[in-house]
Amino acid sequence: MIPPLAALQAFETIARRKSFALAAEELHLTPSAVSHQVAKLEGLLHVRLFERSARGVEMTPAGQQYLQRVASALGAINTATEDLRHGVQDTLYVHSSPSFACLWLMPRIARFTELHPNISLVLSASHVHSDFQLGQMDVDIRYGMPNWPNLEVESIFTERIMPLANPEFIRTHALHGPEDLMRVPLIQSSVNLVQWPDWFARFYASERPERMGLRFDRAMMSLDAAVQKLGVALESTSVGQALIDSGKLQPIFGDKLSLEVQAHFMVYPARHTSRPEVKCFLEWLREESSPPISREA
Numbered sequence: 001m002i003p004p005l006a007a008l009q010a011f012e013t014i015a016r017r018k019s020f021a022l023a024a025e026e027l028h029l030t031p032s033a034v035s036h037q038v039a040k041l042e043g044l045l046h047v048r049l050f051e052r053s054a055r056g057v058e059m060t061p062a063g064q065q066y067l068q069r070v071a072s073a074l075g076a077i078n079t080a081t082e083d084l085r086h087g088v089q090d091t092l093y094v095h096s097s098p099s100f101a102c103l104w105l106m107p108r109i110a111r112f113t114e115l116h117p118n119i120s121l122v123l124s125a126s127h128v129h130s131d132f133q134l135g136q137m138d139v140d141i142r143y144g145m146p147n148w149p150n151l152e153v154e155s156i157f158t159e160r161i162m163p164l165a166n167p168e169f170i171r172t173h174a175l176h177g178p179e180d181l182m183r184v185p186l187i188q189s190s191v192n193l194v195q196w197p198d199w200f201a202r203f204y205a206s207e208r209p210e211r212m213g214l215r216f217d218r219a220m221m222s223l224d225a226a227v228q229k230l231g232v233a234l235e236s237t238s239v240g241q242a243l244i245d246s247g248k249l250q251p252i253f254g255d256k257l258s259l260e261v262q263a264h265f266m267v268y269p270a271r272h273t274s275r276p277e278v279k280c281f282l283e284w285l286r287e288e289s290s291p292p293i294s295r296e297a
Contacts, residue, residue, distance in 0.1 A: 003044050010037035011049060012074055015067050018057055069134070076136040091120045092277040096141040099219035100264055101125035103239050105141070112284050119277050127191070127217075132269050138278050140267045144193070152270050154282075155262040157289045159236040161194040162258035164243075167250045169229040175252050178204035185213025185231030189222040193263050196234055203257050223249065236263070 013023040014034065024031045042049055049063035059067065096105055101123065113121065130137035132151070146153045163181065173184050178200070186196055186209055200208050213231045216222045223240050226233035227248045233240075237258075243249040251258075266285060272278045 001044070003041055004037075007037045007041040007044075008070055008074060010034050011041055011063075012067065012071055014038065014050065014057060015059055015063065015071075020057060069131075072131065072134045072136060076134055090118050090277055091122060092281055093122045093136060093138045094124075094141070094281065095130045095137045095139070096123065096125050097143040097264070098125045098127060099239060100141055100143065102220050103223070103242065107242060108288050111288070112281070115284065116277075116280050119280060121281075129267075138268065138272050138275065139281060142265050142267050143191070143263055146262075146265050148267055150269075151267050152273075154266045156264045156266060156285065157238055157262075157291075159238045159261055159263060160255060160258040161192075161199070161234060161236055161261060162255070163199070163232050163252045164223070164235055164237070164240060164249045165226050165232045165252055166229045167247065169226075169232075170250060170252055175232075178253075178257065179207070181232060181252075182207060182209060187214045187216070187222045187225050187231040187233040188212040189219050189233070189235065190215055190217050192219065192234070193261055194234065194259050199234055199257075199259060202259060236261075238264075 010023060010027065010029075013026055014020055017023045017026065020031050020034050024034045027034065038049065045062075045066070047062040047066075048060050049066065051058050051060055102125070105123070109121070109123070113119075129142055129148075130140040132140070141156070142148070146155075165175065169175075169184075174180065175184070181204075188196055196212065197208055214222075214225055216225065219235055219239055222233045223235055223243055225231065226235075227243060232252065233249075237244060237251065240249055244251070266282060268278065268282075273282070
């Protein structure tokens with residue numbers, strides 16, 4: 001069952017403007033007409049979506065949950081309509097985890113646009129995975145354990161997770177072995193698959209750090225803190241490669257004290273590969289993430 005579009009628009013506008021009067025003004029309707037649309041929607045759903053109080057209009061828990069799905073669906077309709085009105089074709093919608101988008105994908109986007117100038121790429125980033133049922137995204141680049149049923153899931157690369165720090169920080173604190181990390185601030189990214197206790201259990205089982213110096217919920221923030229000489233980050237050299245190449249960060253112990261994981265994945269419904277734009281992007285991403293082929297002189 002799909003409710004009337006006018007009722008959904010009234011619901012979304014009231015939720016966004018937090019006022020029946022302001023929603024009516026935006027929709028060029030009377031407040032009573034807007035109230036009628038919401039009453040119709042509540043009658044169809046058999047739930048109350050808003051509560052009126054002295055402070056104004058507040059959404060019920062059911063209304064908040066419904067808004068998360070409806071707002072995205074209305075946004076998809078709006079985007080598709082605007083693209084068609086302005087003659088935009090061959091549009092590709094890609095969503096990515098934030099750190100991967102900023103540190104790995106963005107520095108390479110220019111090469112994709114050079115190879116495929118006719119594809120209009122729309123890139124967004126957040127920690128929330130795309131809901132393909134809403135029809136808004138073509139490809140989602142996700143970080144985490146690959147437990148996404150009924151979707152195509154393809155690993156992007158194998159990553160090495162190791163301690164990284166500013167070269168000056170390494171020299172100042174004379175970091176030569178795992179035991180030296182017990183006396184410096186350790187930076188933790190709370191969303192990472194590999195945490196400091198995992199690394200110490202593998203390479204220095206005799207002792208574990210009791211607390212972390214700094215905690216972040218994004219790899220890019222942990223890496224930036226290490227660049228600022230605030231401590232040692234435990235991060236992927238694949239994601240932080242640009243910082244390593246520039247000399248801002250350095251693997252403290254090299255590859256020998258690293259853990260390998262597969263944590264970034266291309267995720268998409270199988271039906272999406274019928275679109276040429278999606279095929280082009282997936283093939284390009286595979287090529288960009290492939291290790292360089294070594295050639296003998």
